[in-house]
Amino acid sequence: MGPATGNSIHRSSSRPQLDVSKAEIQSNVEDKYPTILLPNQSDDLSHLALDIGGSLIKLVYFSRHEGQSDDDKRKKTLKERLGLSNGNRRSFPILGGRLHFVKFETRKINECLDFIHSKQLHRGGLESRYSDSVADQNAIIKATGGGAYKYADLFKERLGVSLDKEDEMDCLVAGANFLLKAIRHEAFTHMEGQKEFVQIDHNDLFPYLLVNVGSGVSMIKVDGDGKFERVSGTNVGGGTYWGLGRLLTKCKSFDELLELSQKGDNSTIDMLVGDIYGGLDYSKIGLSASTIASSFGKTISEKKELENYRPEDISLSLLRMISYNIGQIAYLNALRFKLKRIFFGGFFIRGHAYTMDTISFAVQYWSNGGAQAMFLRHEGFLGALGAFMSYEKHGLDDLMVHQLVERFPMGAPYTGGKIHGPPLGDLNEKISWMEKFLQKGTEITAPVPMTPVAGTTGLGGFEVPLSKGSALRSDASALNVGVLHLVPTLEVFPLLADPKLYEPNTIDLADPKELEYWLTILSEHLPDLVDKAVASEGGTDDAKRRGDAFARAFSAHLARLMEEPSAYGKLGLANLLEMREECLREFQFVDAYRSIKQRENEASLAVLPDLFVELDSMDEETRLLTLIEGVLAANIFDWGSRACVDLYHKGTIIEIYRMSRNKMRRPWRVDDFDVFKERMLGTGDKKFPPHRRALLFVDNSGADIVLGMLPLARELLRRGTEVVLVANSLPALNDVTAMELPDIVAEAAKHCDILRRAAEAGGLLVDAMINTDNSKENSSSVPLMVVENGCGSPCIDLRQVSSELAAAAKDADLIILEGMGRSLHTNLYAQFKCDALKLAMVKNQRLAEKLIKGNIYDCICKYQPAS
Numbered sequence: 033m034g035p036a037t038g039n040s041i042h043r044s045s046s047r048p049q050l051d052v053s054k055a056e057i058q059s060n061v062e063d064k065y066p067t068i069l070l071p072n073q074s075d076d077l078s079h080l081a082l083d084i085g086g087s088l089i090k091l092v093y094f095s096r097h098e099g100q101s102d103d104d105k106r107k108k109t110l111k112e113r114l115g116l117s118n119g120n121r122r123s124f125p126i127l128g129g130r131l132h133f134v135k136f137e138t139r140k141i142n143e144c145l146d147f148i149h150s151k152q153l154h155r156g157g158l159e160s161r162y163s164d165s166v167a168d169q170n171a172i173i174k175a176t177g178g179g180a181y182k183y184a185d186l187f188k189e190r191l192g193v194s195l196d197k198e199d200e201m202d203c204l205v206a207g208a209n210f211l212l213k214a215i216r217h218e219a220f221t222h223m224e225g226q227k228e229f230v231q232i233d234h235n236d237l238f239p240y241l242l243v244n245v246g247s248g249v250s251m252i253k254v255d256g257d258g259k260f261e262r263v264s265g266t267n268v269g270g271g272t273y274w275g276l277g278r279l280l281t282k283c284k285s286f287d288e289l290l291e292l293s294q295k296g297d298n299s300t301i302d303m304l305v306g307d308i309y310g311g312l313d314y315s316k317i318g319l320s321a322s323t324i325a326s327s328f329g330k331t332i333s334e335k336k337e338l339e340n341y342r343p344e345d346i347s348l349s350l351l352r353m354i355s356y357n358i359g360q361i362a363y364l365n366a367l368r369f370k371l372k373r374i375f376f377g378g379f380f381i382r383g384h385a386y387t388m389d390t391i392s393f394a395v396q397y398w399s400n401g402g403a404q405a406m407f408l409r410h411e412g413f414l415g416a417l418g419a420f421m422s423y424e425k426h427g428l429d430d431l432m433v434h435q436l437v438e439r440f441p442m443g444a445p446y447t448g449g450k451i452h453g454p455p456l457g458d459l460n461e462k463i464s465w466m467e468k469f470l471q472k473g474t475e476i477t478a479p480v481p482m483t484p485v486a487g488t489t490g491l492g493g494f495e496v497p498l499s500k501g502s503a504l505r506s507d508a509s510a511l512n513v514g515v516l517h518l519v520p521t522l523e524v525f526p527l528l529a530d531p532k533l534y535e536p537n538t539i540d541l542a543d544p545k546e547l548e549y550w551l552t553i554l555s556e557h558l559p560d561l562v563d564k565a566v567a568s569e570g571g572t573d574d575a576k577r578r579g580d581a582f583a584r585a586f587s588a589h590l591a592r593l594m595e596e597p598s599a600y601g602k603l604g605l606a607n608l609l610e611m612r613e614e615c616l617r618e619f620q621f622v623d624a625y626r627s628i629k630q631r632e633n634e635a636s637l638a639v640l641p642d643l644f645v646e647l648d649s650m651d652e653e654t655r656l657l658t659l660i661e662g663v664l665a666a667n668i669f670d671w672g673s674r675a676c677v678d679l680y681h682k683g684t685i686i687e688i689y690r691m692s693r694n695k696m697r698r699p700w701r702v703d704d705f706d707v708f709k710e711r712m713l714g715t716g717d718k719k720f721p722p723h724r725r726a727l728l729f730v731d732n733s734g735a736d737i738v739l740g741m742l743p744l745a746r747e748l749l750r751r752g753t754e755v756v757l758v759a760n761s762l763p764a765l766n767d768v769t770a771m772e773l774p775d776i777v778a779e780a781a782k783h784c785d786i787l788r789r790a791a792e793a794g795g796l797l798v799d800a801m802i803n804t805d806n807s808k809e810n811s812s813s814v815p816l817m818v819v820e821n822g823c824g825s826p827c828i829d830l831r832q833v834s835s836e837l838a839a840a841a842k843d844a845d846l847i848i849l850e851g852m853g854r855s856l857h858t859n860l861y862a863q864f865k866c867d868a869l870k871l872a873m874v875k876n877q878r879l880a881e882k883l884i885k886g887n888i889y890d891c892i893c894k895y896q897p898a899s
Contacts, residue, residue, distance in 0.1 A: 080153040081175065081417070086179070088136070089179065091147075130515050130517050141183060149191060172194050173193050173194070176419045180197045181197065207418035211417065212234065212240075214234075215410070215436065220598070239369070245378035247269055247270055247271030247379075248267045249358055250265045273350055277347055298349040301327075303326040303332075304325060324356070352390050374403060381411060383411075409513065413513065438600075440514040462585075467581070511601070525837070527864050528862070536606055537857070540604075541604060558587065561616075593608075610823070610827065613824050617824070626763070632733055636686070636738035643743060653709065664871060666689055702884055705895070726844065728741055731853065755817070756817045756818070760821060796817070817840070819836040822837060829858065830859065849868065849871070856872045856879065870895075871891075871894075
């Protein structure tokens with residue numbers, strides 16, 4: 033080990049770089065991927081970096097999406113009202129894209145080269161506009177690890193590129209810093225097989241100790257970006273374990289040696305305190321009888337040869353000896369430099385439960401419980417990610433945690449020690465693989481397990497058969513690594529009372545019974561969802577094949593979570609529901625409930641004029657109560673609820689709505705209506721001014737939006753309050769989207785002057801905007817606007833919303849969250865800086881009992897004045 037030295041990252045400028053100076057976001061309500069204006073950007077982008085180790089090749093690459101400028105008058109008017117107009121500037125390829133993580137076995141390096149070539153990553157990706165001759169001139173790929181030197185000629189020969197070697201420690205630290213600042217639950221603890229994810233404030237990250245356990249061990253004190261120092265280390269590391277283990281047990285691989293340790297009993301080899309003191313503790317100095325007094329010490333007094341000892345016992349004794357040594361040295365260095373956090377990574381860790389447990393035990397033991405060992409979900413990719421960031425102006429430095437969204441598609445790369453074939457490629461390849469290797473029952477009533485097949489690629493790399501006689505597999509804790517979607521237009525919702533304390537998920541899936549219940553619910557709902565998805569695509573043979581593949585893939589996701597609840601990071605119900613929607617999109621089902629939504633919208637719009645007449649005949653107080661009752665009654669329509677789906681077979685949408693409304697009886701299970709009414713209408717001589725702007729987070733299509741939320745929006749407009757309807761960016765179940773809302777509003781406005789004038793003022797009625805005769809009338813009207821929320825899930829995480837919604841929120845003083853997904857599954861306990869009203873009908877008996885101690889179809893009207 034060399035002397036400790038200070039280091040700083042060297043930024044190479046060997047390729048054209050991403051110039052984000054004067055960058056400005058350009059987004060609109062209809063773009064799936066937002067555009068960013070890069071007025072100083074040259075055309076080429078760096079896309080690829082490698083960490084080539086002795087056993088594994090880690091590859092990080094970036095894929096981008098090109099945005100389009102938009103001249104639509106309605107959206108231009110919306111941008112101007114919300115302060116988002118970009119003027120007349122040139123639109124360049126968007127920075128937002130995807131960061132992919134892939135692993136290959138080094139001995140199969142040709143598979144890695146084939147993968148790079150197939151995606152043309154060495155030439156800027158498949159979307160590159162350059163010819164081969166132009167792209168190959170002076171092409172350079174950033175790389176780190178010993179293989180960057182060993183295989184440099186091979187890369188030049190096969191791909192025509194040069195490897196620009198980056199310092200391993202520079203890359204390691206840069207990668208760790210990025211992950212700890214950019215990924216919300218990147219770090220976790222691991223004790224006795226249990227993971228607990230740790231939220232770290234990126235403003236309070238430094239300093240920390242990074243312990244890289246490879247063949248040897250380096251301990252690095254990290255003080256900031258590019259500021260670090262190797263302060264200690266030891267030559268007793270992963271190489272020691274593997275080397276001694278190979279000599280003593282004849283194991284053929286590192287993973288085989290770890291597998292053995294799970295079945296071992298180190299007390300047959302190690303001398304314990306109890307062996308010295310007749311089975312008793314040495315209580316005077318706090319040592320229990322089971323404490324190891326001397327690793328391998330018992331072999332001194334026993335007249336046995338190596339072949340008389342079980343390889344399993346030798347492996348476990350070795351593992352504990354080396355892990356405890358590393359844990360103790362790490363803690364002493366943290367103590368020496370007064371460091372609060374210790375992160376462990378490197379080849380020796382690799383997501384192995386026993387390894388993490390032994391290191392964690394050592395740190396806890398030597399610190400008397402005062403310190404914890406922490407590990408990183410993406411720890412295998414630190415070097416590759418750091419190499420990627422060594423491109424000057426790579427565009428990642430200024431990204432915030434709320435701008436990254438992790439997805440887990442089929443064929444996502446691998447963690448843990450096992451690699452089984454190359455990553456899955458296009459959709460047809462994914463479907464073919466699943467048809468061959470993923471089991472699908474004829475009737476899905478519970479999460480369907482994978483069929484383990486030797487030598488195949490697992491979903492997200494998990495092919496982990498249980499070892500016989502073992503309660504804790506070595507790779508059971510290997511966490512899946514997904515694709516990081518970089519979305520620069522996502523922002524934290526500015527009206528959260530305290531974003532640091534905000535937790536969107538109401539249901540804690542850390543409870544095994546809770547997790548099993550919801551996994552079963554999602555699995556039982558799957559056949560019906562597949563039917564809807566296939567029907568939405570016309571029931572073609574291609575749609576049926578994709579529907580079958582979706583069922584297999586999502587069942588495998590559920591099975592993986594049943595096996596390892598932390599496989600995809602910290603999990604809430606909102607994450608589960610969003611994973612389902614993402615899986616549908618992965619198999620190109622854009623909107624499974626399209627035809628159902630259209631039919632229900634038409635039926636509801638047909639009776640809307642009569643509802644307006646009824647409401648207008650009421651006095652103000654009666655009308656307000658009727659409107660809230662109407663929202664709650666209309667919220668019964670939810671294709672995500674099994675109870676509601678059963679209701680649909682008993683009557684038409686209008687019949688069910690009327691039945692639901694007629695059964696509205698106060699008091700509701702949570703009933704703050706009187707407090708809300710006082711704020712809206714006042715009491716006696718005490719009157720309050722109307723709200724300036726209300727954000728209405730809408731839920732389902734059909735009666736929910738048309739007969740529930742639109743009439744409530746109309747009432748707020750009547751009172752002089754600007755209204756912004758906030759809807760999904762992408763379809764999810766039968767939720768209405770921001771794309772669909774303008775047409776619904778336009779149809780409703782034909783029967784209501786209040787809605788017509790407001791929609792015109794808000795730019796929702798494009799034809800009316802062109803008519804200059806209405807311009808004076810429009811300019812004096814209170815606007816009704818529509819913005820997308822930035823997500824495509826039945827729930828919403830307000831830490832990641834669209835820039836349009838964030839801009840709209842700045843002048844808002846009332847939030848109305850409607851529906852189970854947005855006000856019950858998530859945000860029930862959320863606190864806001866402004867007034868908030870949460871409205872929902874509970875359509876799940878378990879939720880009703882757990883959250884409000886009530887029953888299915890009970891209602892929530894929860895009003896919270898500004899905090």
